[in-house]
Amino acid sequence: MRRRCTFFGFFLTTVVIASAAIQCRCADRPFSPVARPAISTRYRVSFDSIVNVGYKWRRPMHGWAATELIIERTLRQWYSRLEIRPKSRDLPLEDLKVALESLPSSDQTDISIVYLASSQTRQGQWEFTRGTRRVSWPDLLGSINIRQHPRRIVLLDACHASGVMRSGLWSDRLAPSSFFASLEGERTYELNFRSPFRLDLPRRFPKANAWLRENMPADWDGKTSFFGLIWLQAFLKTAHPPETQDDWKVFLRLCRKESEDFRITHSRRLSSTVNGYVAPSVK
Amino acid sequence: MNGKVRMLFVVGCLVCLMASSVTLGTPPPVAAPVDTSGELANRQQVAAYQGASNANVAKSNAQRPITFSLDSYRATANHAAGNDGSWLSDPKPFLEYGYGHNRAKERNGLTTDTHTVTGGVICKTFADFQTGAIFSFIHAHGDSAGRNGVDYDEDGFTATFFISKNIQWFYFGTSLTYGYSGGIARTKPAANRFRTKIDSNTLVVCPYIGAIYVNGPFSVSTTPTYVYRYQDVAYRSGINPSTSEGISDGTFVLANRASYAVSEKLWVDFNFDYNQIIHEDESKYAQGSTDRGWLTLGPKFTYYITETAQIYLGYTATVANDDFEDHQINVGLDFRF
Secondary structure, three states: OHHHHHHHHHHHHHHHHHHHHHHHHHHHOOOOOOOOOOOEOOOOEEEEEEEOOOOOOOOOOHHHHHHHHHHHHHHHHHEOOEEEOOOEEOOOHHHHHHHHHOOOOOOOOOEEEEEEEOOEOOOOEEEOOOOOOEEEHHHHHHOOOOOOOOOEEEEEEOOOHHHHHHOOHHHHHHOOEEEEOOOOOOOOEEEEOOOOOOOOHHHHOHHHHHHHHHHOOOOOOOEEEHHHHHHHHHHHOOOOOOOOHHHHHHHHHHHHHHHHHHHHHHOOOOOOOOEEEOOOOOO | OOHHHHHHHHHHHHHHHHHHHHHHOOOOOOOOOOOOOHHHHHHHHHHHHHHOOHHHHHHHHHOHHHHHHHHHHHOOOOEOEOOOOOOOEEEEEEEEEEEEEEEEOOOOOOEEEEEEEEEEEEEEOHHHEEEEEEEEEEEEEEEOOOOOOEEEEEEEEEEEEEEEEEEOOEEEEEEEEEEEEEEEEEEOOHHHOOEEEEEEEEEEEEEEEEEEEEEOOEEEEEEEEEEEEEEEEEEEEOOOOOEEEEEEEEEEEEEEEEEEEOOOOEEEEEEEEEEEEEEEOOOOOOOOOOOOEEEEEEEEEEEEOOOOEEEEEEEEEEEOOOOEEEEEEEEEEEEOO
């Protein structure tokens, strides 16, 4: 028995040390410095976010909270006149209504970017972490009065995201422009930069990894939503911050291409199709 | 057997008993008695049968949902989808071949080779519960040496149904397993060959609750489990009237696992289970366990051939058990659609 235990111990130790050495070698590989994009000083930009993380009956969505931070910090590198508004986390129904009603109008900001992340059902229902279990977007938007902003861009990072377009209320009342993390029939997944399992993200996305190491807090657990990675990849390939609606269209196309490349090159299973629409330019 | 020989036999047994107690510090193995009657042969066959039956496969399948719960944590990416309300979704079929080698440690104890083909499917169901069905087909062949050696062949199947749920860092579930097997045990001496037909129906219930900690590529988990087994065994032979008995036992299993993602495609697990028999009915025919606590341990390697298909190779050894030693090798193929 002792010999057998010794053998197992030796075997496991060898495997762990070998793989740790491989990972250390990868981690220590000098990463290319991240080029800073140009900074836009022309427009007032605001960033609102509403994220559901702490579900009681399922795994918490830490990756989506990290995506919120990724988007915030990329916007900070793009726009000097960025206003980060209070972050809303795990809002029940009534508070969600209040948060949506208090989104800035066009008087307050030139570009309003809103990040919404939550668990969402196939029927396009937003799932709450507490209080009311879920609500459909048409019911929600039909019962509140949101201030209009022609240059509001809503980023919906949820499964079955573009399903919200089944009702015209989404684009009429809330989002003249939208980025969706997934198509109506798709799920969107969490990725992990700290575990090589399934996808060795630091090796496959060295620039994104370098940016994350530089910009994310030390206690970040390495998780991000798929949309967070795609947004970051598109950000790193964009030399000038999007200012006009046409710039946002180009950025949306880039996001879509990145998600398709991810599907072809890296993982079919962990990918979703980033899609959306951008309202025509405002004269 | 005259009185002198009987005396010598008893003294010999006592010496063996003392020697084994001194060297091993454990209860003595039962010395194989000389075959004098069909009844004795029958008892020995039954004892042999009880040592390695498909009840072991039933027990092992009953504990399988623990692995599924852990896999759904460490190998399934988190997503932002609410429950779709569908009864069955995300099917994950698997197919496995297992080979087991079991050797009773008593003198001239039975050595059994078991071949098992297991297939099943795991699905998501309402409220993010996981459910599934596992079916195993078993063929076992046992052999023991010595004057009263027996051999037996057994064919059987088991069906397991389970339901489990992961909630943040802990999980719970239960499984219900039914197994049937039919076998024939024979004494070896050709001149005095007794046959006993043995049919058994086995029911295993296995509730469990566990916790997992995941940090990057590492994960560790512990799962206290209670395995209750009820087995109804019927014996038919040409010598003795047909008999049957119902016996039950309960085992506490502390199933521990440490996992490490070596690369994108390779996982290594190390399983370390502590088994403790809590209660056990005394069989009218077979010897019960003398050892009530033992360990099972071994590694498992999982390799992802593609995103949807994975193969695995696992090895499990039973150690620190005074009654038997057991080695299992499992090779399997999993799919995720």
